[in-house]
Amino acid sequence: TQLLEQSPQFLSIQEGENLTVYCNSSSVFSSLQWYRQEPGEGPVLLVTVVTGGEVKKLKRLTFQFGDARKDSSLHITAAQPGDTGLYLCAHDGPGGSYIPTFGRGTSLIVHP
Amino acid sequence: DADVTQTPRNRITKTGKRIMLECSQTKGHDRMYWYRQDPGLGLQLIYYSFDVKDINKGEISDGYSVSRQAQAKFSLSLESAIPNQTALYFCATSDKGDGYTFGSGTRLTVV
Numbered sequence: 001t002q003l004l005e006q007s008p009q010f011l012s013i014q015e016g017e018n019l020t021v022y023c024n025s026s027s028v029f030s031s032l033q034w035y036r037q038e039p040g041e042g043p044v045l046l047v048t049v050v051t052g053g054e055v056k057k058l059k060r061l062t063f064q065f066g067d068a069r070k071d072s073s074l075h076i077t078a079a080q081p082g083d084t085g086l087y088l089c090a091h092d093g094p095g096g097s098y099i100p101t102f103g104r105g106t107s108l109i110v111h112p
Numbered sequence: 113d114a115d116v117t118q119t120p121r122n123r124i125t126k127t128g129k130r131i132m133l134e135c136s137q138t139k140g141h142d143r144m145y146w147y148r149q150d151p152g153l154g155l156q157l158i159y160y161s162f163d164v165k166d167i168n169k170g171e172i173s174d175g176y177s178v179s180r181q182a183q184a185k186f187s188l189s190l191e192s193a194i195p196n197q198t199a200l201y202f203c204a205t206s207d208k209g210d211g212y213t214f215g216s217g218t219r220l221t222v223v
Binding site: 031044088090102 | 154204214
């Protein structure tokens with residue numbers, strides 16, 4: 001099993017602060033996905049990173065895929081209460097099997 | 113309408129009862145999945161199906177069964193519900209390389 005370790009597990013910050021969450025593994029992946037899950041809803045895909053060293057931006061969110069394709073990070077600039085949620089990383093399974101594995105997530109609370 | 117629809121959204125049932133959770137999708141995806149989510153444990157795969165004739169067990173299939181009635185429909189059954197099956201249940205679909213689309217979930221409580 002290609003496990004994904006996410007850190008930190010919990011994060012509670014004030015509006016306007018910056019933060020970074022991490023997704024790490026000892027395995028190499030062809031791609032990694034990031035999802036956000038709001039309370040009472042299912043996870044929603046934010047981005048897929050494919051190339052080692054790739055950086056993708058989604059408004060105030062910046063996603064990076066490690067050069068060795070073993071890890072990824074999500075940086076949020078000037079967090080807002082609407083960013084509150086559970087952030088999950090995932091991969092498509094060994095050899096692109098499409099049997100996905102999800103990390104346990106980082107639970108973010110942004111206080112007004 | 114949502115791409116992936118789960119019914120019911122909430123359900124309370126008694127120990128020993130049989131219960132079915134339903135999932136339908138309008139994405140036209142062949143791959144469908146059932147997950148349960150418990151606080152601190154993340155998403156655990158129960159069953160998955162890559163087409164109508166294909167059913168596969170996930171990591172926690174004991175106590176559950178599924179039926180793929182059509183490309184668009186994938187239902188999950190608990191044959192005899194027990195309290196430790198109290199959880200959030202999610203259905204998801206995928207197409208190659210496009211990530212996974214989740215339903216809004218069913219909150220199941222077994223008393």
